Amino acid sequence: MGTFTSVFVLFFAVISLTAATVPTLKLYDGGNIPALALGTWLGNNTKPGANEVENSVSWAIDAGYRHIDTAFAYRIEDQVGRALAKKIAEGVKREELFITTKLWNSEHAKDAVVPALRGSLSSLGLDYVDLYLVHWPVGQFNNGTYDYTDYVETWRGMMEAKALGLTRSIGVSNFNQQQIDRLLELGLEKPSVLQVEINLNLQQPSLLAYCSSKDIRVMGYTPFGSLFYSKAKPDAPAPRVDDPALVEIAKKYNKTVPQVSLRYLIELGVIPIPKSLTKSRIEQNIDVFDFTLTQEEKDVLKSFDRNYRTIPQLKWLDHPYYPFEKTTQ
């Protein structure tokens, strides 16, 4: 083997050691969705700075992430766009990337959907996204008053956006089973994806079974739930990151407790969306594809399910399309 070839082989060996490869799942309408995505929401009390998300997306792509979850409402689509442009210029192919963004509540009128997506595409610097989601079934104007537009009308706008090629697939977020069923009963296009909160305290087994029966993929947001003391509300149920049962499982695989909780979601068939602005955590969170939990361990993880929501959005409780159970919390 010549020196040139050796250097070449070494180069690829290094790449394969440092960048994880994430498996993909099939979408019913033909796409392949990577089984883990980077989250980009900064939280509802945090104002976006200049480039923290641009950095996180760049580090994520270097670490092997190919799926980025963003939204108009996060006010950082431009930062995502700058990171994508940089990585594409460095040789990452657009076709390898899977970009998800979301329609905000203020744009629920059928004719508002396509212009809203065009705006997101312009911020992202893309010709199309891979997945466009209705962020919530709840409409609300920018002045705070409710928009009572039926989400069925919004969905017709989404179908139009897909037909125009502005997005490869369309889906919904924070819709309940009845709301999805209503789209299907009307004979409208089936959502490819449902994005909802899924974590150890909110495992949603019946919603997952429903989606599986309809061949709808599920993305799980806030995948760490109340694991971290810094984020957990005082009344949030266990576990925390130092829970002895979880620490024991993590030790067995030389993983961390956050990694074990992501792995559990993956084994439930859920696409977790861990968010981090920290390079080492971004790298850690994708390093979850080289171990498999035993049934006994999964039973331990299952035992933390409390139907506890970290994002109940109670402020929209009186909207006719409020999606969650109104009795708990």
Ligand SMILES: NC(=O)c1ccc[n+]([C@@H]2O[C@H](COP(=O)([O-])OP(=O)(O)OC[C@H]3O[C@@H](n4cnc5c(N)ncnc54)[C@H](OP(=O)(O)O)[C@@H]3O)[C@@H](O)[C@H]2O)c1
């Ligand atoms: N569709 C919707 O309505 C909706 C709602 C909520 C969220 N989402 C999506 O889901 C994504 C994730 O949800 P989320 O942002 O609410 O919460 P999350 O991903 O469950 O938690 C994020 C927090 O965990 C920390 N963290 C991440 N990895 C860690 C690790 N390995 N060890 C210790 N700490 C770690 C992060 O800290 P640092 O950043 O400081 O590292 C951050 O404080 C969002 O970013 C967004 O893309 C969608």
Ligand SMILES: *[C@@H]1O[C@H](CO)[C@@H](O)[C@H](O)[C@H]1NC(C)=O
């Ligand atoms: C809020 O905005 C909507 C849409 O622009 C408008 O129809 C409505 O009258 C406004 N309501 C108030 C109280 O300003």
Ligand SMILES: *[C@@H]1O[C@H](CO)[C@@H](O)[C@H](O)[C@H]1NC(C)=O
């Ligand atoms: C355990 O994981 C760490 C971090 O990924 C790694 O550096 C270390 O080599 C691993 N140890 C063993 C025994 O595999």
Ligand SMILES: *[C@@H]1O[C@H](CO)[C@@H](O)[C@H](O)[C@H]1NC(C)=O
């Ligand atoms: C968002 O902010 C409101 C008001 O400050 C708070 O009650 C709510 O818990 C926050 N939601 C999340 C998910 O942090």
